[in-house]
Amino acid sequence: MRLRDPLLGHDLVAMAAPVTKWSVQAERADELSLLLHRAFKVANDPPAGPVFVALPIDVMEQESENEPVAPGTLHRAGPAAPAGVAEAAALLAGAQSPVIVVGDEVARFGAGAEIVALAEALGAAMWTEGIRMHASVPSSHPNFRLALGFDALSIRKALEGADVLLLVGGPFFEEVWFSPGSPFPTGAAVIQVETSSQRLAYNYGVKVGLIGDPKATLAALLVDVNGKASAGYREAAARRNEALKSLKDGDAAAQRARAQKRWDNTPISMPRLMADIASALPADAIVVDEAITAGPDLARTLSFSKRGDYFGARGGGIGQALPGALGVKVACPDRPVVAISGDGSSMYSIQALWTAAHHDLPIVFVILNNGEYRILKHNMDVYRQRFGAKPDRPYLHMDLGKPRLGFLDLARGLGVSAERITTPGDLTGALSRAIAAKRPHLIEVVIEGKVA
Numbered sequence: 001m002r003l004r005d006p007l008l009g010h011d012l013v014a015m016a017a018p019v020t021k022w023s024v025q026a027e028r029a030d031e032l033s034l035l036l037h038r039a040f041k042v043a044n045d046p047p048a049g050p051v052f053v054a055l056p057i058d059v060m061e062q063e064s065e066n067e068p069v070a071p072g073t074l075h076r077a078g079p080a081a082p083a084g085v086a087e088a089a090a091l092l093a094g095a096q097s098p099v100i101v102v103g104d105e106v107a108r109f110g111a112g113a114e115i116v117a118l119a120e121a122l123g124a125a126m127w128t129e130g131i132r133m134h135a136s137v138p139s140s141h142p143n144f145r146l147a148l149g150f151d152a153l154s155i156r157k158a159l160e161g162a163d164v165l166l167l168v169g170g171p172f173f174e175e176v177w178f179s180p181g182s183p184f185p186t187g188a189a190v191i192q193v194e195t196s197s198q199r200l201a202y203n204y205g206v207k208v209g210l211i212g213d214p215k216a217t218l219a220a221l222l223v224d225v226n227g228k229a230s231a232g233y234r235e236a237a238a239r240r241n242e243a244l245k246s247l248k249d250g251d252a253a254a255q256r257a258r259a260q261k262r263w264d265n266t267p268i269s270m271p272r273l274m275a276d277i278a279s280a281l282p283a284d285a286i287v288v289d290e291a292i293t294a295g296p297d298l299a300r301t302l303s304f305s306k307r308g309d310y311f312g313a314r315g316g317g318i319g320q321a322l323p324g325a326l327g328v329k330v331a332c333p334d335r336p337v338v339a340i341s342g343d344g345s346s347m348y349s350i351q352a353l354w355t356a357a358h359h360d361l362p363i364v365f366v367i368l369n370n371g372e373y374r375i376l377k378h379n380m381d382v383y384r385q386r387f388g389a390k391p392d393r394p395y396l397h398m399d400l401g402k403p404r405l406g407f408l409d410l411a412r413g414l415g416v417s418a419e420r421i422t423t424p425g426d427l428t429g430a431l432s433r434a435i436a437a438k439r440p441h442l443i444e445v446v447i448e449g450k451v452a
Contacts, residue, residue, distance in 0.1 A: 001058070016052035019315070021045075025054035029062035037069035046076065046195030047105060047171075077195065079220045080212030088166075088191045088208045089224035093233060095164035097240075098124040101148065103170020104314075105195055106214055107134035107307040114218035115168060119143045121225055123240025127158060129170045133312045135304035142245035146299055153179035160185055167192045167206075169214050171199060176316075177382065193217050255300045267370075267448045268424050270294045274301035277366070280431040281338065286311065288328055288339040290321030293374045293449065298340070308332070318375075319348025322365060326352055329361045336435045338364045343400060343407070344373040350410060356440040357415030364434045365416070365442045370449040371401045411442040418442040 002009050017023040022042045026035055032055075039051045079085065092098055100119050106112060116137050119126050126137055128147045137144055148155045155173060159165065165188050172192070173183055182204060184190055189207040193214055194200045200209045210217055229237070259271035274297045281287070281302070288311045291298045304310040311328055313320035325339035346367050356363050376398045384391050411418035418441065421427045427445060434441040 002056075012054045013052070016054075019050070020052045021049040023052040023054075025056065026059050027056075029059055029064035030066055032059075032064060033066040033068055037071075040071070041074075044074075047199060048108065077212045079216035080193065080210035082220075084208060084210045085217065085220045085224055088210060089221055089228055091164050091189050091191060091208065092122055092166065092221070093225050093228035095122065095124075096236070097161050098122045098164045098166065099159055099162040100124045100126045100166045100168065101159075101170070101172065102126055102128045102136045103168055103172070104129070104133050104136065105169025106136035109169070109195070109214045110307065111168075111213075111215035111218050112137050112307060114215055114222065116141060116143075118166075118218055118222045118225065120241060121222060121229070121237060123237030123244070124166070125244055129172065129174065131174055131312065131314055131316070133314050134307055135310040136307065138303075138305045139299070140303045140305065142248045143241065144248070146296075148173065150174070150176035151179040152181055152183040155183035156181070156185060159183070159188070162188050164188065165190045168218070169194060172203065174316075176379075177386065251300065255297075259301075262448075264424050265448060266422070266424065267446045268421070268427070269448050270297040271301070272424055273368070273427065273445060273447055274298050276425075276427040277338075277340070277431060278302050280428045280435070282336055282435065285309075285336040285338055285435070286328055286332060288321050288325040288337065289313070290318065290324075290339075290341045290345050291368060292318070292342050292345065293378060294340075294342070294368055294447070318342075318345040320345075322346055322349045322352035323355075325363045325365070326355055326359075326361060329356075329363050336364070337362075338366060338431070338435070340366045340368065342374070343367055343369040343371065343405060344375075346407075347400075347405070351414065353411055353416045353440065353442065354414040361440055362438040363440050364431065365411075365440070366431070367407050367442060367444045368447050369405070369407065369444050370447050371399060371404065373398045373400070374449055407442060407444040416440045416442050418444065420444045420446065422446045 013023045013025045022039065024035060026032055035053055039053050043049065043051045100115065102115060106115055120143065124143065125145050126143050127145045128136065130148050130150050132147060148158055152175065162185050165184060167190065191208045192200055192206045193210045193212065195214065197211055200211060255271065259275045262269035263272055265272065273294065278301050286309060287302065289295065289298060290313050311324060321339045321341040325337055329337045353365065377395045380395060383389065408418045408420055419430060421430055421443060430443055434443060
């Protein structure tokens with residue numbers, strides 16, 4: 001049948017291959033037992049990622065006597081090699097300005113406490129990779145900074161002054177724009193800890209590369225650093241920690257001042273929006289984030305204390321927050337779940353509202369409506385600046401105002417109650433009521449940020 005080019009008979013395996021770890025099609029039902037066993041193994045092998053298994057109609061109708069392969073416990077890598085740990089610890093214990101860059105594998109392997117303890121022992125700032133899915137470390141920690149940028153130059157500026165860098169568990173770095181040169185400060189020694197050789201020293205050379213479980217490896221590094229650190233080093237680390245705390249306090253004060261300056265703006269300002277969301281969220285709430293251009297204000301205002309408090313979107317594609325929130329709520333039925341999405345992003349998966357209603361999943365969907373694909377306009381501005389194009393040219397096909405999207409009608413038509421917030425001060429109460437109601441609900445918030 002496939003030789004006759006049937007409808008929907010395209011090469012799905014080839015289509016999925018670029019965005020998966022493994023893509024395969026079952027040709028016989030007898031293959032499924034091994035294929036599914038291998039699919040789950042490959043998906044969970046570090047670094048974890050998706051696989052795709054295509055099941056043709058004829059295969060689904062076949063019977064097989066093969067039993068499923070029983071899953072076992074795979075004890076993967078433990079701590080990195082002792083010699084490598086010792087070499088890395090010696091560099092860290094001699095650093096005058098150490099910096100740590102935290103990847104998502106830290107959360108996946110439950111290594112948050114270990115990396116925080118190491119940062120405190122070193123007096124090191126903790127940055128995250130530009131795109132993150134998890135809260136690997138508490139965002140309120142004095143040593144925690146923010147996410148790095150998306151080009152080598154902005155990363156290098158953020159890390160300026162570091163003499164030893166420790167990268168842990170991530171695709172360092174996922175860049176959007178090209179900047180020549182290294183993302184690392186000149187002369188900095190780079191240590192990288194990864195769960196597999198695939199990512200180790202992949203894009204850039206490193207001084208020391210370690211393969212191992214991040215939790216066990218960081219614990220071993222901490223023991224070795226503490227053993228090597230002199231009294232003078234500990235005093236210097238304490239001073240660095242105090243300086244980082246002062247910097248953190250200053251950043252928080254600046255964000256509060258920024259919000260206060262635009263507190264009563266209409267449309268609602270992004271700093272005010274995030275301050276109101278923060279005040280309404282219960283302590284056990286989970287945030288599924290696709291705020292994108294409102295993301296910096298979210299990161300500076302909302303606090304996430306542990307793994308599982310925050311879920312972001314990876315890969316650069318948009319439309320992940322609404323359907324992602326469905327999965328988060330199914331996995332965490334006893335915790336409030338709030339999805340925050342831009343208006344443009346939400347339109348890629350708005351039908352997720354029907355699924356929430358159909359399965360009675362009490363999720364609050366907060367749609368930030370600025371009437372445009374603002375991230376595309378922002379990227380267009382960057383493009384024009386980088387390539388010398390005229391800055392005043394129009395933004396073609398990036399507006400969502402003719403006609404205006406009717407999120408209230410969309411939500412109600414899909415079985416979800418909805419309301420629109422246009423007045424500063426109304427969001428906190430609306431969000432608190434929606435969470436307490438324990439049913440799917442959409443809150444559209446009209447916000448600033450419209451770019452002409």
